[in-house]
Amino acid sequence: MNGRFCNRKGRPMGRYTEEVEKRRTFAIISHPDAGKTTLTEKLLLFGGAIREAGSVKGRKANKHAASDWMEIEKQRGISVTSSVLEFQYRGSHINILDTPGHQDFSEDTYRTLAAADSAVMLIDCAKGVEPQTIKLFEACRMRGIPVFTFVNKLDRQGKDPLELLEEIEEVLGMRSCPINWPVGMGADFCGVYDREHQRIYRYERGQDSYVLETEGADDERIREDVGDALADRLAEEIELLDVAGDPFDMDAIWAGKLTPVYFGSAVTNFGVEPFLESFLDLAPAPGARESDQGWIEPDQEKFSGFVFKIQANMNPAHRDRIAFLRICSGKYERGMAVNHVRTGKMIKLALPQQFMAQDRSAVEEAYAGDVVGLFDTGNFQVGDTLCEGGKYRFERLPQFPPEHFIRLTNKNAMRYKQFQKGINQLVEEGAIQLYRTFMEGIDELYIGAVGELQFQVFEHRMKGEYNVDLLMDRLPYRFARWVSGEVKDPSSLVYRGHTRCVKDSRDRLVVLFTSEFYLSTLEQDHPELTFLKLAE
């Protein structure tokens, strides 16, 4: 789904421009353990949305905070589903779309990025750019959203900051522009130098932080304050960045081609507030979204939004199903009637929920950039557009390539109906993808997922919600490709044990592969076909 971020200068004010301009809706992307939970918690603390440290982190320690609704989350002490955290900070209205921090992640993680206007990429300074960060970054790049980088854990010895910038450039192919620069690292870490304002945010463990105003990185005051060695190094590195680094370029940032970089330490709260302030200043407010009938401006009068995620039974006490709606334009009001474009029905949006850091509470009004949760009795599908006074659709959400596959068998044939119902429901939610074998007279069901954990969630929910026991056999395939072009004989695409032809839920031909080798072999043998990573 495309978005357009543009400077509002010269554009007439819309009815809701002021509300839209206040909003920043973003996701934090990172590899597990980089410090996402810690950073989120510090941001919420600044916004006053939580009162004490540990409220968010507690969920890992099995204390179950607001987003741990599902039973499996409790059992494993991790957050499986993405939720939304909302808070106010100095006149800004901030929505953090929380993506699971666990090693295994899912379609939901990716789809959440479709609802975000920007992303904060969190990097552990000792580990650099890690695999999950790369995948999530790719999903951001696909959407062209701006990515802001926070290099974390500067209170520990890590890689050289210049080396980290090089890594971002080499591994992610992204140019970078440090907004601030660390003064020291590890035991010597004593602050960050703000390049634009030429000031140092000074930190000392266990003491109040302060701001040191300077006339530049070679100012004598820095030397007096942090000593010769750190001052010399800072002056040298800043000079290097000024001469050889990428210059600050707002257009390139908003086009997702240049990442502003910040350094800090979330756990000690060093550099988090200056980061937040600068981020709020530079990150885009909700922009126009593309629909099949042109661009929809966020501040227009008429309401619109799309469903980016559906979650069943978030609260076992209520057995509810919630559709998460990202608002794209207009004003949401409780009880309003809107077009459900896919079904052509008018529906009333009753009893929505907004997601605060600690609790769910009813929403009275919301604007572009906000996320509301709608109680759903089975009307919604991921990707649905809801709009007022129109019949347009926002672009389809892309499906992401699964990397794990299982063969699925219903243990109890008597419960066939429930088995089907459960599968249809969970496939509709988009957490898993369904395939059917069709060759050699064998009719089997395969399930593919972006992350392994989805299988456990799937099994657990099939049992808990549909009382169906499953047999799940792991398959050796590592990735899937949708075949584009005319296939006369599907068996010509089969290398026994290494590839497999299946049909997806929309009857499209898909090949499952055990390794890249067989993909390149098929590509050579069948130049008339294209093997697509994503369904067309």
Ligand code: G4P
């Ligand atoms: P995640 O959500 O990205 O998985 O990471 P999380 O915030 O849980 O942080 C992972 C570990 O990294 C935690 O340590 C956390 O305290 C630590 N951490 C986060 N930010 C910083 C930082 O700026 N500096 C340092 N030195 N460590 C940081 P843990 O030992 O796994 O957990 P805990 O016992 O501290 O809770």
